[in-house]
Amino acid sequence: MYDVIVIGAGVTGSAIARELSKYERNVAVIEKASDICEGTSKANSGIVHAGYDAVPGTLKAKLNVAGNEKMESLSKELDFPFRRNGSLVLMFEEEDRPALEALYERGLTNGVKDLRILTPEEVRKIEPGVTKQVAGALYAPTGGIVCPFGLNIALAENACDNGVSFFLDTEVLGIEKKRDEQGTYYRICTGSRKNGETIFESRVVINAAGVYADYIHNMVSEKKMTITPRKGEYCLLDKTEGKLIKSTVFQLPSKMGKGILVTPTVHGNLLVGPTAQDIDDKEGVNTTALGLETVMSKASRSVETLSGKKIITSFAGLRPHEDGGDFIIEEVTDASGFIDAAGIDSPGLSCVPVIGEYVADIVNKISPAPRKKNFIATRKGVPSMAEATERERQALIAENPAFGQVICRCEMVTEGEILNAIHRTLGATTLDGIKRRTRAGMGRCQAGFCAPKTVEILARELGVDMEQITKAGGNSGFLDGTNKEVQS
Amino acid sequence: MTDGQNVQVDVAIIGGGPAGLAAALGAKKRGADNILIIERDNELGGILNQCIHNGFGLHTFKEELTGPEYAARFIEEVKKEKIPYLLNTIVVDVDAEGKILTLMSRERGLFKIRAKAVVLAMGCRERSRGALNIPGYRPAGIYSAGTAQRYVNMEGRMPGREVVILGSGDIGLIMARRMTLEGAKVKLVAEIMPYCGGLKRNIVQCLEDYGIPLRLSHTVVDIHGKERLKGVTLTRVDEHSKPIPGTEEYIPCDTLLLSCGLIPENELSSGMGVELSSITGGPVVNESLETNLEGVFACGNVLHVHDLVDYVSEEAAKAGENAAEYVERQIRETSRGIPVCGEKGVRYTVPSYLRPEYMDDPQVIRFRVGSNYQNVSVVVYVNDICVIKIKKRTMAPGEMEQIKLKKSDLEKVCECNKVQNIRICIEEQ
Incomplete structure (x- = not known):
């Protein structure tokens, strides 16, 4: 029997697990994918919103500003990339000024610091790359950008280092509400491609299942929930374009629609997106010709010299949207000890530094536990040769010569970094896992050169044949037999 | 920095594929002694090592070789000439001003070398x-x-x-x-x-x-x-x-x-300040295959994508020779030369500039066409006067073309120093 089980090892589940690991408790995280950070958390804008968007009084409003403030210290504790680059909401028509002012007022109510409305000249002073159509902007210096993988992985690793058990490739098939002399507990039946069926039991269950949160919630509650996957398509541009702008540039929602953002990423690429389309398929992360076209054409309203020729990849993510529009973070009324952390769509990522505490408070009310004395508050990420100074590079190579062997040339990722990613806490077992931990394969050749080498290293280090190595678990292998084999 | 700080070479060649190997041999032939090939993979030969089909070398050796066989001919020659090379070594960056290369390898860590001339031969990647x-x-x-x-x-x-x-x-x-x-x-x-x-x-x-x-x-x-x-x-x-x-x-x-499609891999070049062509994705070079940076040369698929390796070798040998000559003479040239332009069906030319005083006689100008043609002429204009007209039964974008321009072709029109432009076009017969 666990004290707490968290369903989902996305950024929300991992943040909750890390916070719970500060207490003397037996905590497990169950994740259906073969790695952490495989759902919504891996495909989003990577924006730390300032907090002017959320409707005052909502949970989103409350957690966003607080989360934004705490992101910087968290990034230092857990060593993931974060930058406070500021954000601009661009206005293109004078008639939209009341909407811009309303946004400003809303930001003030939510407690966003240093908000200003800028003249077109002031906008261009900050961002010379914006188009001539820009008629003004709301400027939020506190807006930031984060590496969404870095954040998710850091939280999960640190939770694991503090004693939380992670069960990957473990899908929840059913949950039974049970009672014994101590009260209600839950019996969770799971299936795994590797280990078959396993039963988990816990007094407290936290539902952080992203787009599947309704499916999990509805297993225990009569008050049904609906999470709609809202698809967002993105284009990622070459690092040569990363300096077109330095802030995150939004468009003021207008009669032209919600608008598309353009932002540098913490790694120096330029990200453009997302669209917003409600779909039925909770795995529907396919991009569409129309979506990608829309992204680029709408974004060219903001930034002057965007070029489709500089796209190095495109992707789609699914926001877990709940009809009420706000986060649902509460104990389910007809299932005591069962806590939803559902509907965590934008600005969910920004709220991550405080979502854990918020949920931990609920858990502590249900079943208090003493604080751990030996909690490890910090964690070191995978070293980055590309970002290191010459002196740091030399030190890494001196420690392990594999740091001198470049595997991914586009992003300058070495064998040393890949080995580190494989052998660390909750280490990578897939090519995508390596990619998210080291950036190998994220550059302009998109793993054309390095994939065979990375697959070889993974196979060697994990002691399996290359054919066993997958892109992202399941049936996503790269190789199918050897030469001269004729298959029927 | 470790021991390599004071290592000085005459010609540093970045890339040990077909272009780098031929460039090294070209430089050697032209008298350069102190050459270094820098290869990021664990063997010389570049992409040829995985091209085990035949069809390589018909022009160079008059026989059909496989990729590894073709590479081996050059590798053997490089070894016979005792040209030094580093394997598993990546060029992290090049300070173009002082031609200081920062290299990195498992064996030697980070180290620097200084070069008098640099030949870019990094090849290309796939779209x-x-x-x-x-x-x-x-x-x-x-x-x-x-x-x-x-x-x-x-x-x-x-x-x-x-x-x-x-x-x-x-x-x-x-x-x-x-x-x-x-x-x-x-x-x-x-x-x-x-x-x-x-x-x-x-x-x-x-x-x-x-x-x-x-x-x-x-x-x-x-x-x-x-x-x-x-x-x-x-x-x-x-x-x-x-x-x-x-x-x-x-x-x-x-x-x-x-x-x-293939894209020349010029991230290192652009980091150095090498000017790139928006059409080929490769450096803009003059007749000596020298980039806008003095003493920095380019050849092979990093310069423009070739169809046959034979032409890579031919071009790279020239780049190597020119690099060696540069080291010897320390040419200091301020003028870029006469612009060479591709027009009417000609997508680009290599070189893009020509200095008559340094041109080969004849000078090879390579180019590609933008679509399929039948029964057309390749016409070369010097100062808008036609000096060469060659009939072609077919031309295709997949095939690299070349013309040979003689000094006398220029002199037909005017004194070489009065040539303003050279244009290559495709015209109906």
């Missing part, structure tokens, strides 16, 4: 699915043709069994045959253009001989399969390469190979 921006899911099973070639030829592994190939570049055509020979079913090769991107001989020997259909004016518009590829949607395209609605066709497959 990825992302750069093509093909919509759909992102499953495993999508490879660039070269990556698949590496799996099959270097590792003995099959990337899949039911194959669709998008793009009719030479590597795609070669891989259509290769995958077939290794037991896979290649369903078709789709090409968005109305003509094939590769060499005629490859269409015959790699597709027609194996009954593999080539679907011109077709492209992939959707990718299916969440974990491993399950199929692609193929459509016909119109004359603007736009998909024609209603022509969609679902092709089940577990593997999609992409052979949709």
Whole structure:
């Protein structure tokens, strides 16, 4: 029997697990994918919103500003990339000024610091790359950008280092509400491609299942929930374009629609997106010709010299949207000890530094536990040769010569970094896992050169044949037999 | 910095593939003594090592060699000439001003060398699915043709069994045959253009001989399969390469190979301040294959994508010779030279500038055309006066062309120092 089980090892589940690991408790995280950070958390804008968007009084409003403030210290504790680059909401028509002012007022109510409305000249002073159509902007210096993988992985690793058990490739098939002399507990039946069926039991269950949160919630509650996957398509541009702008540039929602953002990423690429389309398929992360076209054409309203020729990849993510529009973070009324952390769509990522505490408070009310004395508050990420100074590079190579062997040339990722990613806490077992931990394969050749080498290293280090190595678990292998084999 | 700080070479060659090897030998032949080849992989030969098909060397050696055999001829020569080379060593950056190269390897860590001349010979990469921006899911099973070639030829592994190939570049055509020979079913090769991107001989020997259909004016518009590829949607395209609605066709497959163009790998070059051509993606060079940075030369696929390795070797040998000559003479040249332009069907020329006082006689000018032509003439104008007219029965974008310009061709028009421009065009006969 666990004290707490968290369903989902996305950024929300991992943040909750890390916070719970500060207490003397037996905590497990169950994740259906073969790695952490495989759902919504891996495909989003990577924006730390300032907090002017959320409707005052909502949970989103409350957690966003607080989360934004705490992101910087968290990034230092857990060593993931974060930058406070500021954000601009661009206005293109004078008639939209009341909407811009309303946004400003809303930001003030939510407690966003240093908000200003800028003249077109002031906008261009900050961002010379914006188009001539820009008629003004709301400027939020506190807006930031984060590496969404870095954040998710850091939280999960640190939770694991503090004693939380992670069960990957473990899908929840059913949950039974049970009672014994101590009260209600839950019996969770799971299936795994590797280990078959396993039963988990816990007094407290936290539902952080992203787009599947309704499916999990509805297993225990009569008050049904609906999470709609809202698809967002993105284009990622070459690092040569990363300096077109330095802030995150939004468009003021207008009669032209919600608008598309353009932002540098913490790694120096330029990200453009997302669209917003409600779909039925909770795995529907396919991009569409129309979506990608829309992204680029709408974004060219903001930034002057965007070029489709500089796209190095495109992707789609699914926001877990709940009809009420706000986060649902509460104990389910007809299932005591069962806590939803559902509907965590934008600005969910920004709220991550405080979502854990918020949920931990609920858990502590249900079943208090003493604080751990030996909690490890910090964690070191995978070293980055590309970002290191010459002196740091030399030190890494001196420690392990594999740091001198470049595997991914586009992003300058070495064998040393890949080995580190494989052998660390909750280490990578897939090519995508390596990619998210080291950036190998994220550059302009998109793993054309390095994939065979990375697959070889993974196979060697994990002691399996290359054919066993997958892109992202399941049936996503790269190789199918050897030469001269004729298959029927 | 470790020991390498004071290492000084005359000619540093970045890349130990066909271009780098030939450049080293060219520099040696021209008298350079202190040459260093820097190779990031664990052996010399570059991409030739995975090109185990034959057809290499017809021009250079008058016989058909495989890629590794062709490379071996140059590697043996490099070894015989005792030209030093470093393996598993990457050039992290180049300070163009002082020509100081920062290198890194497992064995030696980070170290620096100083060079009097630098030859860029880093080759090219393949256009990825992302750069093509093909919509759909992102499953495993999508490879660039070269990556698949590496799996099959270097590792003995099959990337899949039911194959669709998008793009009719030479590597795609070669891989259509290769995958077939290794037991896979290649369903078709789709090409968005109305003509094939590769060499005629490859269409015959790699597709027609194996009954593999080539679907011109077709492209992939959707990718299916969440974990491993399950199929692609193929459509016909119109004359603007736009998909024609209603022509969609679902092709089940577990593997999609992409052979949709090669991109010179010039991240290092642009970091140094080398000016790049927006058409070739390679450095803008003069007749000596020297970039806008004095003493920095470029050759092979990093300069512009070649069709035959023989021409890479020929061009690279010249770059090596010129680098050696530069070291010896320390040419200081302020003028860029006369602009050489491709017009009317000629997409680009290499070189882009020509200084008559340094030109070879005759000087080779290489170029590619933008579409298929029949019964046309290649016409060279000097100061708008026609000096060369060569009849061509056929010309195709997949094939690199060249003309030889003699000093006397310039002198037909005026004194060499009065030449204002050189233009190369395709004209109806």
